[in-house]
Amino acid sequence: MIDEININFDVVNGDWGKLKAYGLAYEAVKITLEKCNKFNAEITIRLTDDTEMRNLNMKWRNQYNSTNVLAFPINSNINIPQKSKHIGDVIVSYSDIKSEAIERNISFEDHMIHIIIHGVLHLCGYDHIEKKDEIIMIKNEQLILDKVGIKDPYVSYI
Numbered sequence: 001m002i003d004e005i006n007i008n009f010d011v012v013n014g015d016w017g018k019l020k021a022y023g024l025a026y027e028a029v030k031i032t033l034e035k036c037n038k039f040n041a042e043i044t045i046r047l048t049d050d051t052e053m054r055n056l057n058m059k060w061r062n063q064y065n066s067t068n069v070l071a072f073p074i075n076s077n078i079n080i081p082q083k084s085k086h087i088g089d090v091i092v093s094y095s096d097i098k099s100e101a102i103e104r105n106i107s108f109e110d111h112m113i114h115i116i117i118h119g120v121l122h123l124c125g126y127d128h129i130e131k132k133d134e135i136i137m138i139k140n141e142q143l144i145l146d147k148v149g150i151k152d153p154y155v156s157y158i
Contacts, residue, residue, distance in 0.1 A: 005033050006042040006085075015094045016047040021109040028113045028148045029120055035144060036124035042086045043123060045116060053093040068096040069115045071122035090119035110150045117144050 007029050011017060025045070033041050050066035058064045060072075073088035092115055101111040121137055128134035142152050 004040055004085075005030050005038070008042070008044040010044055010046040012052070013047060013049040013094050015049070015098075019047075019109070019112070021112065024109065024148060025113055025116055028117050028144060031144050031147050032117050032120040032124070032140075035140060036121070038087060038124060040085050042084075043120065044086075044089045045119075046089060046091045048091055048093060050093050050095040053091065053096065056091060066093050066096050068093055068100060069119040071119040073123045073125075088123040090116060090123065092116060092119065104153070106151075106153065111153070113148065113150055114141065114145060114153050117141055 007026055009022060009025075029043065029045065033039070033043070053066045053070065054064060056070055057067050060070070070091045071088060072091070074084065074086055092112065097112050097115060098108055101108045104111070118137075118141060121140055126133070126137045126140065128137050138154060142154065145152065
């Protein structure tokens with residue numbers, strides 16, 4: 001079997017259509033999956049709005065607020081004879097990314113790429129519940145962002 005990475009973009013909010021960074025997002029996701037040793041994987045990146053994000057956050061996390069990203073990994077405990085290469089979905093909210101980028105004085109595209117990488121790392125099993133795990137996740141984000149030419153968002157540029 002030949003290793004193959006498939007990344008599907010599901011654009012459900014018209015504001016995302018104006019974006020010019022899909023190629024960069026694809027490269028960042030590909031690098032992230034390779035970092036996670038996922039060389040035969042498929043994921044979906046759903047680009048949505050805060051209304052859908054708020055509804056998903058309430059349904060799955062019991063929190064009625066929007067958030068910048070949600071990650072839904074495929075449950076590997078399900079007994080499927082023919083294993084799917086689909087490892088999960090990353091959902092990203094346009095308005096949350098936009099407001100955070102403005103607040104932090106960074107480009108929308110750079111912040112979007114960072115948040116997508118963050119979501120994909122969650123699909124790969126990374127989390128930031130414990131401080132030591134958060135440090136590992138941040139280091140991976142920094143490494144991947146550097147590979148695609150995006151400044152480290154954890155460093156203040158004055």
